[in-house]
Amino acid sequence: MKSVGIQYLEAYRRLKKAGKKNFKRTVYFLFAADEEIGGPVMEKFVKTKEFEELNVGFNLDEGEASxxxxYSISYGEKNPWWMQVKISGSPGHGSLFIENDVGTKLKNFLDIVYAFRQEQKEKLENSNGKLTLGDVVTLNVTKIGGGVQVNVVPDQFIIEVDIRIPPAIVSSFENTVKEWMSQAxxxxxxxxxxxxxxxxxxxITDEDPYWKVFSNTLRDMDCKFKTQIDCGSTDSRFLRAIGIRAIGFSPIINTMDLAHDHNEFLEEKMFLRGVEIYEKLIENLSNIPPEVDA
Incomplete structure (x- = not known):
């Protein structure tokens, strides 16, 4: 999110201008490429010697608009599974009832996965607000391809599915995928x-020094907030996977969530309020004694 990156830099510029720069910790600003296609750059970077030498203790990343x-605070996020499914069958002439045809198999597969999708949708809708999108599995078929010409039954369809899985169930979810394939x-x-x-x-308890400082800073600035599992994916998952604390937070409230939509916007007063919040967060988090990591 470009607005968040600009807010980081403007907040730090203000701190530096005010003479607040002798923090107990080093502050790094990292802009990594290709987060939208799965984060291959960050995934590799966290495994390098150069990253290890940064000695990162805590990470702030973008979150969700409210x-x-x-304010929405993400302490974890769903796991993206981008799945390509190949459906093979018998080819033939379009005027015949071809047995073992790919069209029937495609329908069977879509019926199965969309029945699961509906179950998850109803689970969310019937939770009386106790669950968020981050607590259920989301699934969407995003691409379907195949065929040669209109009067030929093809021998293969290829479809692509975007699945997002909460951390609590991700380790066993492939069993569900295998069951779909078997049924189809x-x-x-x-x-x-x-x-x-x-x-x-x-x-996200006060026993954790980073969370205590983060949450108390927001309270001191009269910011109401809730914690959640992010329904999307960010590069923070690569840091959490190696034991580094990471919080997703975008200081954006009372704003339509138009991520990846047309005419995405952020009001000026909301942008500037976010800069103020980041000023205090950066200052307070950067002054947590390094000894807490020992």
Whole structure:
């Protein structure tokens, strides 16, 4: 989120201008490429010697905009599984009833996965607000391809599915995927172009020094907030996977969530209020004694 990156830099500029720069910790600003296609750069970077030498203790990343007056704080996020499914069958002429045809198998598969999707949707809707999108599995078929010409039954369809899985159930979820394939019929295989398995979350109790400072800073600034599992994916998952605390937070409230939509916008007063919040967060988090990591 470009607005968050700009707010980081403006907050630090203000701190530096005010002479507040001798923090107990080093502050790094990292802009990594290709987060929207799965974060391959960050995934590799956290495994390098250069990253290890940064000695990172805590990470702030983008979060979600809120449409009411309560800020959303993400202490974990769902795991993206981008699945390619190949459905193979018998080819033939379009004028015949072809047995073992891919169209029937495609319908069977879609019926199965969309029945699961509906179950998850109803689970969320019937929770009386106790659950968020981060607590259920979301699933969408995003691409369907295949066929040669209109009068030829093809021997294969390829579909792509975007699945997002909460940390608490990700380790066993592939059993569900295998069950879908078995129910849909023979000749159906799957591979993953993205297959994150991270069950790690960041502590959100006052026993954790980072969370205590983070949450108290927001309270001191009269910010109402709620904690949640992020329904999307950020590069923070790669840090959590190696034991580094990471919080997703965008200081945006009373704003329509138009991420990836047309005419996405942020009001000026909301942007500037966010800068003020980051000023205090950066200052307070950067003055946590390094000894707490010992």
């Amino acid at each position: 449409e009411n007056d309560v 019929g023979e000749g159906i295989t799957y591979t993953f172009t993205q297959h994150a398995i991270t069950s790690s979350t960041t502590p």
